[in-house]
Structures are given as structure tokens and as C-alpha cells.
Amino acid sequence: MKFLGNIIWLLLGGFEAAIGYFTASLAMLITIIGIPVALQTFKIGLLCLWPFGAQVKKTASPPGCIAIPLNIIWIIFGGLFAFCTHIFFGAFLCITIIGIPFGKQHFKMALLSLAPFGKEVTLNF
Numbered sequence: 130m131k132f133l134g135n136i137i138w139l140l141l142g143g144f145e146a147a148i149g150y151f152t153a154s155l156a157m158l159i160t161i162i163g164i165p166v167a168l169q170t171f172k173i174g175l176l177c178l179w180p181f182g183a184q185v186k187k188t189a190s191p192p193g194c195i196a197i198p199l200n201i202i203w204i205i206f207g208g209l210f211a212f213c214t215h216i217f218f219g220a221f222l223c224i225t226i227i228g229i230p231f232g233k234q235h236f237k238m239a240l241l242s243l244a245p246f247g248k249e250v251t252l253n254f
Contacts (some may be wrong), residue, residue: 130181131182131253135180138181139178139252141231143180146177147177148174148239149252150170150171151170153170154167154168154170155167158201165246167228169246171247172250173238176237176238176250176252177238182253183251183252184250185237185240185250187249188248191201196247200244200245203244203246204244208243211239212242212243215236215242216239219233219234219235219236220232222235
């Protein structure tokens, strides 16, 4: 069932969202300062490709005190916009019974896009 959900997800917008995150990741890789941000946008892009069955959890080892300031900077410079976008589409999809599983995936991405530093994505194929 996860496989079918992921295929439908890819066909109905997941692929385009992942391309957007991957493009942002490549743009951030141009600068040395943007490399940590590029890794996080790449992480969210992977979740956009295959969200059903994927798990988002905190990293086993604490990344140090740098995660909190980086998450604050992330929220200010685009994370809040990505969070609101995923919340909007999640709520929109939850209007119908068929859209509820897809809305739940948007809510999962919303939590990751709000504060991605210190979290990891595990894809289960």
C-alpha cells in the first residue's frame, strides 16, 4: 500500500516539489556558508520523493549547540514559508477522505521543514 501511495504522490506533485527542493539545494551549494542549508533542503527533497513509510526522527547523537541557531536562521529565511505551505496543502487534502493520507504526509514534511537541523529521514522502500 505504501508503494501505491508513493507512486500516486509522485504523479500528483511530489516529483515537482522534490525538484524544487533539489534546485534550492544546488543553489545553496554554490556558497560555502550555504552547505549546511543545502544538506537540509536535500533531506526534505528526499522526503518529498518517497514520503509513505519514511520516518523523521531526532538524530541519535546531539549535533551540538549549533542546531538551535541554525534552526532559528532557517525559520527566518524560508522555513516558515515552507512550513505554512505544507500546512495549507495538508489541511486542503484532509477535506476529503481519500486525501487524508496525503495530508498526513504534508504534515510530516511541515514539521521537518520548520526545524530540519538535528533530525534525520529514514526512507523505507
